[in-house]
Amino acid sequence: MTTLRDPGLQRERTRLAWRRTLLTLTVVTMLAVRLALTGGRGGARPAALAIIGWGTVVTLCWRRATGSGVSRAGGRHLALVGLAAAGFAVLGALLVLRGL
Numbered sequence: 001m002t003t004l005r006d007p008g009l010q011r012e013r014t015r016l017a018w019r020r021t022l023l024t025l026t027v028v029t030m031l032a033v034r035l036a037l038t039g040g041r042g043g044a045r046p047a048a049l050a051i052i053g054w055g056t057v058v059t060l061c062w063r064r065a066t067g068s069g070v071s072r073a074g075g076r077h078l079a080l081v082g083l084a085a086a087g088f089a090v091l092g093a094l095l096v097l098r099g100l
Contacts, residue, residue, distance in 0.1 A: 018061055021085070028092045029054040035095060046091055053084045 029050040036047035060077045 021081075022058060022061060025054050025057055025084070025088055028088045028095070031095045032091060035098065039098075046094070050088070050091055053087055057081055057084050 029047075032043070032047040032050040036043035060081060
């Protein structure tokens with residue numbers, strides 16, 4: 001007995017995963033901006049990098065996250081998204097260590 005896979009569910013799971021990724025990046029970016037606004041001189045550079053990284057990832061992933069189609073770049077931008085996600089992980093850890 002074989003079970004049939006529903007390809008519609010795979011697309012939905014992928015779309016939800018991209019949305020969670022963008023939501024996480026948005027939260028870390030907002031925390032970095034909060035640090036820049038309340039923390040003085042040291043927070044401006046991480047906030048600027050977070051905003052640039054967030055904008056890049058949103059631009060690259062918007063079509064996948066909203067389910068409006070496949071990204072035009074195919075899979076070529078996944079390395080850039082992975083690098084940005086790693087950078088955001090480091091930034092998030094630093095924000096937690098600073099008590100934000």
